[in-house]
């Protein structure tokens with residue numbers, strides 16, 4: 001079954017074609033140039049860019065897959081959570097294609113996409129712990145099987161990717177910040193500054209990054225009239241953020257007696273997180289798996305992969321559903 005996936009929840013316009021033989025095409029049109037000068041995503045500009053890009057991106061995904069629109073047997077689109085205007089552009093385009101071709105359509109939760117992105121590339125054992133870390137989300141799930149997700153913990157304030165982005169902005173490194181912080185951190189001393197790790201109380205699997213972000217921002221302000229030690233600050237911040245993520249993920253795996261942790265979301269591109277969590281989990285004979293970087297960041301292949309499973313089960317959400325800006329999984 002050939003499925004078209006559409007994802008427009010934030011600032012990337014994405015379309016993909018997948019089948020039981022894998023991903024035929026996955027196109028991501030980035031809006032980084034549109035938002036960079038504002039240091040973050042401007043929702044109205046994101047909607048407008050999606051409007052401009054959605055048809056060419058879908059056409060490109062179909063062309064790259066080497067198929068015709070007539071071969072598409074189902075459509076999967078991100079229904080939420082995300083920016084309302086952005087989501088609506090993808091949903092209406094997807095509905096139009098489903099209607100014109102008389103094929104079923106399913107609305108997919110963006111987080112469920114990230115949770116299953118790994119399955120595009122490899123099989124995974126169940127149950128496992130999933131750590132989803134992105135610009136909008138920082139959550140830990142116990143995944144018992146496809147469609148069976150139990151939320152174990154989440155951030156009580158900022159998402160970890162948001163903290164990377166804001167600290168990058170505060171040091172004038174630009175947007176998006178994650179990869180830039182990582183680059184500078186490579187040259188820095190992670191012990192140069194002592195930033196606080198949030199204490200969430202005994203047994204809690206929740207996260208908090210606003211205290212860390214504020215402490216780092218205060219440190220940066222202290223260098224206002226001098227040169228900011230960018231690499232040392234980046235390395236010291238990244239070390240604390242990564243430590244918080246891996247500690248909770250390993251604690252969750254031990255608590256639920258599972259031997260696999262799966263990563264997903266844009267921050268899972270971070271090499272320090274990848275290496276460090278592997279080491280820490282390895283001490284307890286827990287393995288760690290993560291998708292390639294293009295399947296960590298937002299993409300439509302992960303939406304199509306989840307949608308395909310639901311379509312094969314006979315799901316069809318019809319044309320009455322709409323976007324959900326918030327939608328807990």
Ligand code: KG4
Nearest residue numbers: 134135136161177178179266267270297298
């Ligand atoms: O999953 P994603 O593409 O979009 C959301 O759903 O938010 O994640 C984007 C986030 C941004 O905050 C970006 O700074 C962060 O992922 N990110 C990274 C890295 N690459 C992207 N954070 C840390 N290290 C990286 N290498």
Ligand code: ZN
Nearest residue numbers: 114134265298
């Ligand atoms: Zn995402």
